[in-house]
Amino acid sequence: MTDFPHHAFREYDIRGIAATDITEALAYRLGQAFATMLPANESRPVIVGRDVRLSGPGLQTALIRGLNDAGLHVMDIGIVPTPLAYYAVHQLSAAGSVHVTASHNPSEYNGFKMMIGTSSLHGHDIQRLKELMQQDLRTDKATGSCTPFSITDSYTQFVVNDCPLSRPFKVVIDAGNGPSGMIAAPLYRQLGCEVIELYCEPDGRFPNHHPDPTIAENMVDLANTVRAHKADLGIAFDGDGDRIGIVDEHGTIIWSDMLLLLLSRRLLLEYPGATIISEIKSSQMLYNAIEQAGGKAVMWRTGHSLIKAKMKETGALLAGEMSGHLFFADRFFGFDDAAYAGARIMQMLADTGSTFSELLADVPITVATPEIRIACSDQEKFDVVDQAIIHFKSLGYDIIDIDGMRIRFADGWGLLRASNTQPALVMRFEAPDNKRLDEMRALIESWLDTQ
Ligand SMILES: [Zn+2]
Structure with missing residues (x-):
């Protein structure tokens, strides 16, 4: 060929x-x-x-x-x-x-x-x-x-039986003109919610915004609609419905590692000691919270297929990635399904009777960068990361190298890895304040400048 x-x-x-x-x-x-x-x-x-x-x-x-x-x-x-x-x-x-x-x-x-x-x-x-x-x-x-x-009726009935809500929500859903609106809108109505639909008509040209809830600008319409309707929350779906984005009642984005933190605490009440997996890019606050709640936190490589495989290997009941893939294996099948995740998140809110900000009030506030992408060819990107691991290990830094290099500092971390999907290096940092964040970032960037 x-x-x-x-x-x-x-x-x-x-x-x-x-x-x-x-x-x-x-x-x-x-x-x-x-x-x-x-x-x-x-x-x-x-x-x-x-x-x-x-x-x-x-x-x-x-x-x-x-x-x-x-x-x-x-x-x-x-x-x-x-x-x-x-x-x-x-x-x-x-x-x-x-x-x-x-x-x-x-x-x-x-x-x-x-x-x-x-x-x-x-x-x-x-x-x-x-x-x-x-x-x-x-x-x-x-x-x-x-x-x-048609699998839709069977699916809807399964989720309705699995996720009854003890109180109804007013929820805005943004399907980005992908297929999720057709599933999630009737599903959430069957769960008793008042559903306000945004871009739920399937349209393969994606005329309103790219169906990617990890990009903050794609969440602006959702946030505005939540505020305008005084809704309880907003749920966005990516173009094929396996990734979720959430805004709270103020229209503030709740990133996936914090969603996973809340879902983990809820799960661990029912399954003490359960294994929960997240990826190399997630906040240290997530891993700390899982351990503090008696769970076994596993940090693993980025990628929905890799996370699903690790869940099977470890028997983990829950997992999640920053990109909005959330995986439930306690009452579900362990795969990433945003419509189901939305139902589980609403069930968690209903059961606790609290808002996102109340539930996250005790989580230490850190500053973190978004993913910083640096163009680097597919031929070079893995070599650069390998060299970084050798260099920083030789200097005595505490390094996790399951997927790129995550340097653990006493008060934060810095990540350098090769993107699996683009010719790029990806960096991310988390620290107690901006000053430390800049120091951590300078450490890795100054080495990159020498390459
Ligand atoms: Zn997807």
């Missing part, structure tokens, strides 16, 4: 520009290669769905044809958030899933997120898939079939 889009095969998914990188021919090959990755005697169906992008229908059709031509049966769950594909795999005991989505990327992108069994495909498996897609995989198997299947 000429012009194979090697760069579209990333750590956790396949993503690129539709029509040039992510073509229908590529989708067809993916269907065939995915079938080859399954056990030889696999007879269960594969779940296929998509987000709202305009390139989705053509890619989905080609993908299904590839799967069918390899002898597999497909259940087409249509336009839904990615977590509903995960839910379908669990509930229908499917062979796996391929979801056509580019998450929060601009509208001209598309891609694929995949599961084999109940495990997200990532790392080496995605590279293996890439190799298979460059081979000729014609099989002599009988053609499979494709059955349309």
Whole structure:
């Protein structure tokens, strides 16, 4: 295959520009290669769905044809958030899933997120898939079939049963014109909430803002609407509904590590000593709070697939990333689902009878930088981080090196890691005040200047 889009095969998914990188021919090959990755005697169906992008229908059709031509049966769950594909795999005991989505990327992108069994495909498996897609995989198997299947009612009923609210909320939801509005608005109404909808009409052009709740400017409309309607909270979803953003009743963003802190305290009342996982970028206050509440805090590598794998390995009941992926495994399946996370967050607020600011009042106030990105080529970025680890270890610094370099100071930390998704280095710092923050930042930046 000429012009194979090697760069579209990333750590956790396949993503690129539709029509040039992510073509229908590529989708067809993916269907065939995915079938080859399954056990030889696999007879269960594969779940296929998509987000709202305009390139989705053509890619989905080609993908299904590839799967069918390899002898597999497909259940087409249509336009839904990615977590509903995960839910379908669990509930229908499917062979796996391929979801056509580019998450929060601009509208001209598309891609694929995949599961084999109940495990997200990532790392080496995605590279293996890439190799298979460059081979000729014609099989002599009988053609499979494709059955349309709606998973929405089953999902909604599951969450309504799982998350009854002891008091109703007035909630604003911003789906960024992705697929989550269609699921979350009726779901939260069934939970008794008054729901005010913002950008809940699916529109693959994303005309209002990028569906990425980790960017503060994408949360401005949500915050304003919460204030205007005197709502209890606002919930935003990313473009495929696996990441959540929250604003409180004042329209203030509550970042994911603080959400995880609150959810952890709640969980540990029911499951003393439970293991809870977060990533290398999260606040030290989160890890301290989990330990203080009697939990076992695990710091792990960034990436939703890696976190899910670590949850299975450790038996963790809860996990979360700064990017808004929250994973519940106590009453749920352990995958990242923003609509479900929103219900759990409202249930926590209802059960405690408190506001976010009341619940966070005892958490020490620190200053932290957002993620600072420094352009660095894909060829160089990992080397730079390796050199940094050698250098700062030799100077006697306390270093966590599971994913980049997190230097632990007595009163804070500084992180330098290579981005898995961009040609960039990423830094983040947390300190008791701005003066110390600047000192920590200067330490790493002055070394970077010498490189
Ligand atoms: Zn996403």
